[in-house]
Amino acid sequence: MASTTPCLALLFVLGIWAFQVSSRSIPEASMSDKFEQWMASYGRVYQDAFEKDKRFQIFKENVEYIESRNAGHTAKKYKLGVNEFTDLTNEEFKSMRNGYKMQRSTIVASSKTSSFRYENVTAVPSSMDWRSKGAVTNIKDQGQCGCCWAFSAVAAMEGITKLKTGNLVSLSEQELVDCDINGEDEGCSGGLMDDAFEFIISNKGLTTESSYPYQGVDGTCNKKAAANHAAQITGYEDVPSNSESALLKAVANQPVSVAIDAGGADFQNYKSGVFTGECGTSLDHGVTAVGYGEDDDGTKYWLVKNSWGTSWGEDGYIRMQRDIDAEEGLCGIAMEASYPTA
Ligand SMILES: *[C@@H]1O[C@H](CO)[C@@H](O)[C@H](O)[C@H]1NC(C)=O
Numbered sequence: 001m002a003s004t005t006p007c008l009a010l011l012f013v014l015g016i017w018a019f020q021v022s023s024r025s026i027p028e029a030s031m032s033d034k035f036e037q038w039m040a041s042y043g044r045v046y047q048d049a050f051e052k053d054k055r056f057q058i059f060k061e062n063v064e065y066i067e068s069r070n071a072g073h074t075a076k077k078y079k080l081g082v083n084e085f086t087d088l089t090n091e092e093f094k095s096m097r098n099g100y101k102m103q104r105s106t107i108v109a110s111s112k113t114s115s116f117r118y119e120n121v122t123a124v125p126s127s128m129d130w131r132s133k134g135a136v137t138n139i140k141d142q143g144q145c146g147c148c149w150a151f152s153a154v155a156a157m158e159g160i161t162k163l164k165t166g167n168l169v170s171l172s173e174q175e176l177v178d179c180d181i182n183g184e185d186e187g188c189s190g191g192l193m194d195d196a197f198e199f200i201i202s203n204k205g206l207t208t209e210s211s212y213p214y215q216g217v218d219g220t221c222n223k224k225a226a227a228n229h230a231a232q233i234t235g236y237e238d239v240p241s242n243s244e245s246a247l248l249k250a251v252a253n254q255p256v257s258v259a260i261d262a263g264g265a266d267f268q269n270y271k272s273g274v275f276t277g278e279c280g281t282s283l284d285h286g287v288t289a290v291g292y293g294e295d296d297d298g299t300k301y302w303l304v305k306n307s308w309g310t311s312w313g314e315d316g317y318i319r320m321q322r323d324i325d326a327e328e329g330l331c332g333i334a335m336e337a338s339y340p341t342a
Contacts, residue, residue: 035059042084042311055087062086066269077299077321081271083311094263094284097308099146099190102259102283102336112194113237116246117341124252127293129303135162135255136290137170137209139316141309143216145188150176151307152257152286153196157206157340159255159290161231164342169230170209179203179221187218193257193286197236197340205229232342239337242327247334248292251302255290256339258304259283260320260331267331270313274301276321281332289337292322302333 035056038044046052066080085093130136137158142151150173162168177187180199185191200206203226212225239256240246250256262285264278274295291303301319310316321330328335 031060031063032056034063038082038086044087058089059087062269065265069266069269076273076276077295077297078266078273078275079271080266080269083269083271083313084309085268085312088268090263090265090268093268096144096146097142097148098262098285099148099188100152100259100284100286101149101184101190101192112198113235113341116237116240116250118249118253119240119246121249121252124248127291128252129291129293130159130255131290133162134168135159136305137168139305139310140173140214140307142173142307143214145177145216145218146190147173147177147188148286148307149185149191149193149196150180152259152288153193153200153340154206155288155290155305155307156193156255156257156338157197157200157231157233159288160233160340160342163254165231171206171231172209172212172214172226174214174219175207175212175221175226176200177215178219179223179226181221188216189218193259194236194238194338197233197338200233200340201235203229205232233340235341236338237341239334239339241336242329242334244323244327244329244334247289247302247329247337248322250337250339251289251292254339255288255305256337258287258289258302258333259336260285260287260304260333262287262331270318272314274299274319274321275330277330279331281328281335283332283336287318289333290317293319295319302330304333 046055069080140151142148154171154173158171176196180196184195207226207228208230211228212222239250261279261282266278288305289302290305294300300322302322304318304320306313306316306318320333324330
């Protein structure tokens with residue numbers, strides 16, 4: 001895949017916004033009450049009345065979108081809801097929150113092994129939740145910095161470190177943002193999990209979150225803070241592309257970094273349930289598959305850890321439909337998955 005687009009296109013969304021603006025009728029007063037309550041609960045302060053009014057209009061459109069989607073699609077397996085992003089347009093949201101560069105083939109991959117160590121795995125458990133095995137740290141929040149790639153790589157590394165050493169240690173995304181700057185990765189401007197693994201290997205490890213805390217902005221590499229390497233990886237492997245069954249074998253064995261198309265309005269406003277789309281396959285976001293299972297009604301899903309705080313989704317997680325007809329998987333989840341080895 002040699003795409004060099006910065007991968008933020010999902011044009012149908014624009015049409016949806018335009019359509020929603022005029023379509024519903026929640027009284028303005030109750031909407032502004034809702035907005036005031038929302039501002040208070042998320043500690044939002046705007047610089048002036050103009051900005052506040054602009055944000056109110058966007059909030060209103062988002063709430064109307066959420067309510068119409070929830071009401072109009074009763075057959076849907078997921079619900080949308082208000083979260084800390086409800087005053088952002090979808091365009092703003094995508095440019096601030098994602099940051100996966102869809103161009104795996106351009107990486108100079110010196111440390112990657114071409115084998116897939118789980119290829120001969122035959123039996124996998126019917127469900128898996130790496131949280132219950134103590135291999136997943138708390139939900140983190142990348143803030144307004146497009147370094148999803150760092151959060152995804154770190155979560156996968158935290159997982160393999162727990163499996164190898166027995167210790168769950170929260171590791172430093174900021175070290176990647178500040179220090180992994182000589183390859184494809186560009187801090188808050190985007191990057192790739194595979195490139196992060198390359199850096200961690202050549203760097204001989206990564207330090208802890210507490211030694212090198214997250215700032216959410218590009219900074220200068222703090223070599224002193226990074227000096228104490230709390231965990232190491234020895235390599236990484238790509239899951240064969242476009243195979244949910246290969247991805248299943250991998251996730252059955254460890255948390256796995258996955259790239260997805262998270263640019264849609266339904267993804268921005270996802271609240272609960274098994275997400276079934278809408279989304280495309282323009283990979284723009286890096287997250288971590290930390291399990292899988294089956295809903296009460298038999299809908300299969302991937303359990304995915306996001307890095308957008310706990311107000312989004314199911315306390316920061318999303319369940320995404322698994323085993324769909326398209327080989328790419330929902331939102332392209334099976335296209336560019338990889339995991340570190342240790
Ligand atoms: C899978 O099995 C084949 C056939 O026995 C073997 O050649 C290959 O090395 C195995 N792969 C792994 C990753 O063990």
